[in-house]
Each structure stands twice: as structure tokens, then as C-alpha cells.
Amino acid sequence: MLYTEILKDARVFARLYKKGFKASCPGVTAYFLRNNRPYNRFGITAGKKIGGAVERNRAKRILRAAYRKNELSVPLGCDIVFVAREEINGKKSTEFDRLFVKLERAVSEAPEKPSTAKKQEKRRNKPGTQQ
């Protein structure tokens, strides 16, 4: 993967779940956020709900393959986390091409640095008041 690092810091995962933008299709949900770095970072979560080790490893493999194929369509400077759902069993990696189209659109629609901060603030405030 040319422009990509693997994401493994639990705090970054938590930040993405809380504040990240979402895009989804059957079997997988993607969270993303700009990271202001010259490369992308991505991670995969496949919980025990999906099945045993065979199913979980397969889910990770398929998502990795899908990412590799569509890497160039994703803008630089993003953190992305894919969360595999139970419906992923039996799917092929090509079925997730649509997700990347969605993702690309969503990222390009998401405003650049200064306004992103605003939006993030809004998002941060809403759940904050509920707590």
C-alpha cells in the first residue's frame, strides 16, 4: 500500500467512532476523518459477532483487498476504520466498490481544514450536552 499506514492506536479508533463521518453498505461501516498528514491510515475491526477465527480473518482480508484496489480513489490525509458486520459473510471484495464511491464523495464534500474544525465542534457539542 503506497500511501497508507496501518492504524493500531486504540485512542484513534475511539476518536473515529465518536467524531468521524460515516459511510456504509451491507456488511460494513466505514468511519473516516481528516488527519492532516501526507498519508492515509486505516484499520479494520472484526468482532466475535461475525464468527470464529476463519470468518474474522476472511472479513479482514476482503476489506484489505478492497482497500488496495480502491486506494488511489481515496483522497490523501485520511484516517479510515472499517467495521465488519455479520452480513459480510459470503460477500466478495468487489461488492464493496460502491462503498468507496460513497466514501470518496463524502470526503470531498467534507469541508477542508478550517470549516472541518467547526463541523467537528458541532458534532462534539451535541453528544456532549446529552452527557
Next chain:
RNA sequence: CGAGUAAGCCAUGCGGUAGCGGUCGCCGUUUCAGGCGAAUGAGGAAAGUCCGAGCACCGAAGAGCAAGGGUAGCUGCUAACGGCAGCCGAGGGCGACCUUAGGGAAAGUGCAACAGAAAAUUACCGCCGUUUUUAACGGUAAGGAUGAAAAGGCGAGGUAAGAGCUCACCGCGAAACCGGAAACGGCUUUCGGGUGUAAACCCUACCCGGUGCAACACCGUUUGGUUCGGUAUGUCAACGUCUGCUCGGCGGACAUGCCGUUAAAGGUGGCUAAAGCCGCGCGGCGACGCACGGCUCAGAUAGAUUACCGCACACGACAAAACUCGGCUUAUCGGCUUAGUCGCAUG
């Protein structure tokens, strides 16, 4: 041909294009990158983490007793085992063969629901005897009834009626003798007369220190001054040190100051040449052992096998290494091989 038994093997295959992990080679670079090519890359259970070992660290991993846990026919195999093999006993099957948590109940304690008089020093009915005779007392386990189980079975003697009370035979237990390496077996002899339960406590024999590769060793940034070591001063003179007690070993102990070191991110080693795999021969009923020859066969670290296409058919189950081995247990679409058994038919 049908039914059934035992042992073993395989785990969709082949090809193309792009991609992933480590390895090797070549190119390239001051170095770090990087590029190209080659072969290679999950299992029979990799699983559950239930046993046994190696390895590492934890007072010297030293000793004894206690506590706690485990094992439970015998002999062997093995690094070891709670595993395996052969044999013995018990049970099942016409048979090939299969199953077996298989020490001790005459050391002690406990328990035995319901029913039944009574579940272990038992008397409800019955039977016999005595008396103050619609009953009471004593004797009695042959008969009735209950139950999973009722004082070993059956016959004879015996008696008031009965009873291993006595005797024969059978059965059970112990000792002797014979056979066997042993468990054990025996149509031998003697002695005994106390239900079952030890997957109830318990007793007996044997075994067991703890924690696990996120062990552990090394490198090491920022913060930091916990941890450990050294040293100085003060207080205490008995204590501290990995379950209890005893012995033994080691250290005086605690507080404060100073000096050094150091946890946590990350990296390297541990990490795969091993109780390894394959072939062949010899010994052994067998588990297995010995000898010779050949082979190197995943080592990731958020964790490598994917995508698309073509062909074939039986249309593909259960499921993926994470320090490494030996077992056990559980899951599994199907297919194949070998050797016995029983039944039917034919010769």
C-alpha cells in the same frame, strides 16, 4: 450379493492474470528506501486449553512434616503422562469384536427415598411356649406382605417352634499348595460366617513447588524518580526472605539524604534443525526400539492465501499457526484401501 466389525489414508483438483508474508539471488543506493526474478507459505483436528514434557524466571528452587491436589487390575513402552500396547478380571454380541472410574466395606463415621414390622443387634401377621387366655410376656427369620436390596442357596439332621445350631454339595471371603514374571486361575486342602454404598467422608499405595513466551534477555526516545543496587546518618536488637510448621541457606531491619540503574512506546533476540519428516532393513505379539540413507517443510506481530476468469467432477464438511513437542477430548461433506465375521445364492 447383503449386513456388520477393526485398522489406516485423503480433505476439490488443474491452469491463467493482478495482489499479500517472510526467504534467497541479482540490480540499485553514501546510507535508508526501492526494483526485478525464483521457489515457498495453515490443520487433521491448527480448536477446546483437559493432562504430560522441554525452555525461562521466581528465597540456594535445598530437605522433612503438615495441608491441598492428582492417579488407582498387572506387565511393559515412553523424555514424561492421567497416554499407548499386550494380558487378567467383569459385562455385552451368533460372530469378527466391543465396553470397563477395575485398590480397601473383618479401622472408623455416615447414608439407604417410597413402600415395609424392620434397611442392620429388625418381630406386623404367622408359628411355638407360659400365664391371670377377646390379651400379655418370652422364643423364633421356615412361611406371608413391601422393596433395587430382607441376613448366601438347596437338601437332610435337629427342635416346643425354629435358626449355619450341625452336616453334605454349591456360592462367598481368608490362608496354604500348584500353575503363571504379575494381575490372576485351579474339579486341591484347611478355616470363617459381619446387606449394600468409597463417581459419601475416609483408609492404603504412589506422584506433585509456583508462574508462564504478554516467560525471559538485550537496545532504547521523551517524561519521570516508582523498582533495584551502592553509600552515609539515625532508630531498633528482633527481624526480613514466595501458603503453615521445623531445619538449612541468604540478608541485619526500617526511615531519611546522596550516587548509579531502571518500568511503561518502539525495536532485536527468544522463534523454529526438532523427543523433526520420508524411505528401507532388523528385533518385538504389540506400543516401540535400533541401524543405514535422504530431506529442510510458515514463522506473522493489529498479525501474511485475496480478486477475476476458464476447465473437470463426487459440487467441496469442520475449521485457520502465534514458543515448541507428546497425548486426550470435541467438530467434520464425502471418498478410498486393507483384513476378519455372519447370512444368502452358486460351484
